[in-house]
Structure formats: C-alpha cells, structure tokens
Amino acid sequence: MDGVFDTDGTFAYDPIIKNVIYTYFYRNEYRIIDSMLQDKGRGNTIDTISTAQLSTIHLKDGTTKLDAPPLKLNNRQIAYGGFLFNDSNSQAKLDPRDIRKNNRIIDVYDYRANRYHYSFTVPEEGKEKIREMWLTSVRCQNDLDTSF
Numbered sequence: 587m588d589g590v591f592d593t594d595g596t597f598a599y600d601p602i603i604k605n606v607i608y609t610y611f612y613r614n615e616y617r618i619i620d621s622m623l624q625d626k627g628r629g630n631t632i633d634t635i636s637t638a639q640l641s642t643i644h645l646k647d648g649t650t651k652l653d654a655p656p657l658k659l660n661n662r663q664i665a666y667g668g669f670l671f672n673d674s675n676s677q678a679k680l681d682p683r684d685i686r687k688n689n690r691i692i693d694v695y696d697y698r699a700n701r702y703h704y705s706f707t708v709p710e711e712g713k714e715k716i717r718e719m720w721l722t723s724v725r726c727q728n729d730l731d732t733s734f
Contacts, residue, residue: 629700
C-alpha cells in the first residue's frame, strides 16, 4: 500500500438510507458510513483487483516514479435507496471487446447486502463523455426496477 492510490476514491450519499458510501478508485472495494459517521461495513465490486496496480521505475538519481498511469477501476458513483450505481472501467469476461468504445458500463449493487445485481450501458457519442451521473427516480420492489 502506498498511502495515495490505495486510499484515493470518492463519496456518494444515499439520501433515503442516509449512508455515505466511499468507493476506492483503484481497487474493488467500497466502505459504508452512517449519518453518525459510524462504520457500517464494506463491500466489493465485481472486479478482481483488490490492491492498486502500480508500475514504478527507479531513476538514476534514486527517485522512484510511476512508469504508467495506475489502472482506475471505478470512476463515479451515485447511491439511492440502498443501491450503488458504479461507473466501472473494467471489462467483463463476456462483454464484446469493443463495448467500451462508445459506451460506459454502470454496475448496480445492493451495497448493504454486498450483492451485485446487474450492469447496463450508457451510450457516449463522439467527444461527449459522461462527467457526472444523476438518478431521477428509483422504484424498489422484489426485483430491482429502475427508471432513468
């Protein structure tokens, strides 16, 4: 652990459950914190990378620097009603090789049960890329039924 890449991430607030979810950028983990800042547990994304993947080189002057940018697994998240929507950079085994060419993949989790539900794609056209995500409504029944 390097103290930077292994802890770097982002917060998502669930206004219904009143939890804060901290998702790490460079590994397959998220933490759950309640409104009283009490640790409520952790969960994992479906990616298999559990530690930040860093490639370093040692220079002649004795310094060390990154040889390549670290692999960023998770970009941005939103949480609502116990569900975490994660904009993931990982390629699933069964996905077509070029699926990421014009799409973002959103993985959906029941973060309280640490359970993956499904993934869906969001098309990106040309230079128009996702900068943020908003969830406008969600209906939770026996099955997860989402409306965007």
